[in-house]
Amino acid sequence: MKSKILLALIIIGSMFLAGCGKTAPADNLQQQEEQSSGAAAQESVSASSAETAIDYTQYLKKTWVMKKEADNSAGNAVSFTISNLEKGKLKAEFIVVGPAPSHPNNIADFEGTIINGTAECQFNDSRGNQGIIKLSFKAKNEMEASIKLTDQGEDSIARPPAGTFQFVPYNLKDVEGFSLIEDQSFPVDLNSWGKVKFVSGKLTAGSHIPVVFYLTDQDGNILYNFKAALPYMVDVKAVSFDDVSNDGLTDIIIIVDDAYPGQGNNPLATVYFQKADGSFENDLKLDQEINASGSNKDIKAVRSYLAQYHASGL
Incomplete structure (x- = not known):
């Protein structure tokens, strides 16, 4: 009798162990599925975070121009x-850009909100054209713009072209005939501009050879063009960065030499005052007064004249 009871207990125990063995793989599978689902969710969150974490400041303040090889027949x-x-x-x-000085450039301001890497904006330009410009932020140093005209002004000169175009930053290497003046080009921290490079150069493609000044980033992308109103064929002698207007913003003093070879020095000073929006303003009348006074021999003389000028309240 005892042996029968013992045999029954052995059989029941074996069945219990077998049942446990069958449920274990199911538990493991459920655990693996939960882990896989969690990992997928984490990847989805990471991808979403990467999208929202795009640094759009890399597109700021650069001058975006049409890619020549793709859009050379786009019109204006x-x-x-x-x-x-x-x-x-x-x-x-x-x-x-207008086709000639008699037809000046067409300009329009526009605003928009970036959603999923795209901003759709309405514009009303200075020639009476109205439309929509859709900006798509692509890889670094490339953007796409789709332009659609909803109303056309009577003046067809400098009318925005309709279509989709690729844009890249305007770079020093794109400036025809640009020759860098290395010893008068400097890295500088300019308030809202941050750390940029002030670049002096000459345009040597033609016979006049004007001097030019730009602000660029570290890759040579042009952020600002000073459009200097100076004579042709001058040499840049000095550049200085000072808050000469005492408004907390850094201004720029430039001295060039306008002398013909063998005629000695003929310095000309010009001053660019930085405004609150980061742009620079040049007062031609003030430049003429500085140069007529003879306070243009060096940076110290220009600073002294400007100190007296501002102290007088002019």
């Missing part, structure tokens, strides 16, 4: 600059 040349970008909202300006 268009460029645009994004001047401000906060909390996904951008402010920008586009320029359509």
Whole structure:
């Protein structure tokens, strides 16, 4: 009898162990599925975070121009600059280049909100054209702009072209005949511009050879063009960065030599005052007064004249 009871207990125990063995793989599978689902969710969150973490400041303040090889038959040349970008909202300006000085450039300001890497903005330009410009933020140093005209002004000169175009930053290497003046080009921290490079150069493609000054980033992308109103064929002698207007913003003093070979020195000073929006303003009348006074021999003399000028309240 005892042996029968013992045999029954052995059989029941074996059945219990077999049942446990069958449920273990199911538990493991459920655990693996939960882990896989969690990992997939984490990857999804990471991808979403990467999308929202795009640094759109890399598109700021550069002059975006049409890619020549792709858009050389698009019609009027268009460029645009994004001047401000906060909390996904951008402010920008586009320029359509006129065919001649008698037909000046067409300009329009526009605003928009970036959603999923795209901003759709309405514009009303200086020639009476209205439309929509859709900006798509591509890889670094490339953007796409789709331009659609909803109403056309009577003046067809410098009208924005309709279509989709590729844009890249305007770079020093794109400036025809540009020759760097290395000893008068400097890295500088310019308030809202941050750390940039002040670049002096000459345009040597023609016979006049004007001097030019730019602000660029570390890759040579042009952020600002000073459009100097100086004589042709001058040599840059000195550049200085000072807050000469005492407003907390860094201004720029430039001295060039306008002398013909063998005629000695003929210095000319010009001053660019920085404004609150980061642009620079040149007072031609003040430049003439500085140069007429003879206070243009060196940076110290220009600073002294400007100190007296501002102290007088002029």
